[in-house]
Amino acid sequence: MARTPVPGGWRAARLSQGRVAGYQPFVMVDGEGVRCSLYVSGCPFACDGCFNEAAWSFRYGEPYDEALADRVLADLAHEAVQGLSLLGGEPFLSTGVCLDVVGRLRAAHGRAKDVWCWTGYTFEELLAEVAAGQDDKAALLAELDVLVDGRFEIAERDLTLAFRGSRNQRVLDVPRSLAAGRAVPWAGA
């Protein structure tokens, strides 16, 4: 059974070591179109059947540094690339890494490239985090275009689903969800 967060209980400032489990440029499975995928290290949700258990440790992988940031930005500049995907681990507990790379993308490309993010939090749990004063989570949420939310639930596993592993997970349009104050499905889902 995956762990359930208490609002404000898990904080990137205490947990993140600024490390990434991996980086894959020019992939076509982590969202719509050709994408650059950054996998951050560290996830406390501990879902049964997690696809990337090695990345539960916040000390796993390599440091996110200038060289990696430059490489990601150079790859994102390729005209075939639609956008950046943030996966984990848990991106909302590596907000230092995620906000840095998204900030660089927005500075270079504005909203011409999109940002997708996979999180173990539900959208409603993220709103509760924001209400509890988690400004870094609010800042990351504000930068996203699409959010795939919720824990992986092995009893709900469905290999036919696009972009998600279990039926409880949702593919959400983040700007519309934030404007409405409730989860709004992404139109392409």
Ligand code: SF4
């Ligand atoms: S939230 Fe995702 S990365 Fe974290 S334990 Fe669950 S499946 Fe694994």
